[in-house]
Amino acid sequence: MIDPVIASRLQFAVTTIVHIIFPVMSMGLAPFLIYFTWKDIRTEEQVYRQLREFWTKVFAISFVVGTVTGIVLEFEFGTNFAAFSTAAGELFGGPLAVEGMMAFMLEATFLGIFVFGRERVSDRLYMLSSVLVGLGTWLSALWILIANSWMQTPRGFETVMESGQPVVMLVDPIAAYANPRFPWMYVHMQNAALLSVALFMAGVAAYFVWMNRDTEFWRKTMKIALAVLLISAPFQAIHGDAYGRHVAETQPQKFAAMEAQYDTDSSVGLKLLAFPTSLQDITDPRAENLFVIELPFVASILASGGDPGASITGLNDISSENPPVAIVFWAFRAMVGLGMWFILLAFWGGVRWYQGRLFDDDRLAQALAASSLLGIFTVELGWIVTEVGRQPWVIQG
């Protein structure tokens, strides 16, 4: 029969992979909704009212499905990962509970006003409720990512033995919650949500442009989404690059798996593109066997912060038990590759916009429409790198 460890991990993977789609939608839509509400109140232009009303519906559905799919995850810690919960509950349970009591309650309460209250409350209270709903979604992510980042870079705890079992005791909440990974993860995730939703909005709008069914509503949607894309896509790459350096320092095993680096080596190049040279390379990529286009010395420079001759510790010299290297290696490459594509799309759109031809380029409209779901897909790839890459550890040890 199947190993309960594998089945439990698969179940958590499936449920969380589906769940994350909805928070990405609501977290990414929140700043757009605040902006639409503000413009609607200030200008009273019909298009902003339409934008607010329509995207609020998408937000509300995402919120509902996100809640339903998210609650299950919290129960899975008890049903499938009881030993983990027993050991780490004192530290891990806190942020999850605060997420529910503080962020979720805030969001749920003001969402009611935001969805149904436009004609019932004052402009000021309505504006405030849009901000509080947005704040609620972003606070949810804050607490969830505190819990997750602590598992990646655990701090502020002591391990004691309780009836023969190791149990984690919280000794320094600030060190534990503001652990080194947390700011990296939070910025990367929130910007990813913005980027993904901007791509989704631009993609849907571009579809209507391409079909020649665009209205002022869709044109406005496309412009605002493109403006956000122009900032968030390049930022994600610059930030991701620095994030990678942090991973190399704090989780060398994950970093080596991302690069399929088995042997410790100095002066390592950054693999821009890696091509498998045999079928075996797909399932078992090894840095030395791949055909790569690489920037010489750059991986060493990145990992060390400037030294081209720095050595990168290979998997063989870290532990006898590796994460599934192929999944991490390819998911990382696909994520970075798609990120580059998003930057290209953003600049393509930016140039056309500057030329005043944003709605005349069918190729651009097709490319955007085809990419509308790729942002969310890339978020999944990023989380696969994060979560598969830290195996065999549930709490990095």
Next chain:
Amino acid sequence: MKTSAGVSPSLTGTEALITLAGFVGVYAALLGLYSYVVTRLIREEAPTRPATPAGDEHQPGATIPNDD
């Protein structure tokens, strides 16, 4: 702490497999329902009144009022 040490001690592979199958079904259905509703919203609820190009303001039949 290793992931393998974190799993509930009394959980059997069969139990985990049954719930895994159940959740795959339920989550696939939820995702399908969500996609359906959002697609429908985009198709039918988004404002489809065309932007009126200059000099082309009286297009009979091109306007589908769909606010609320």
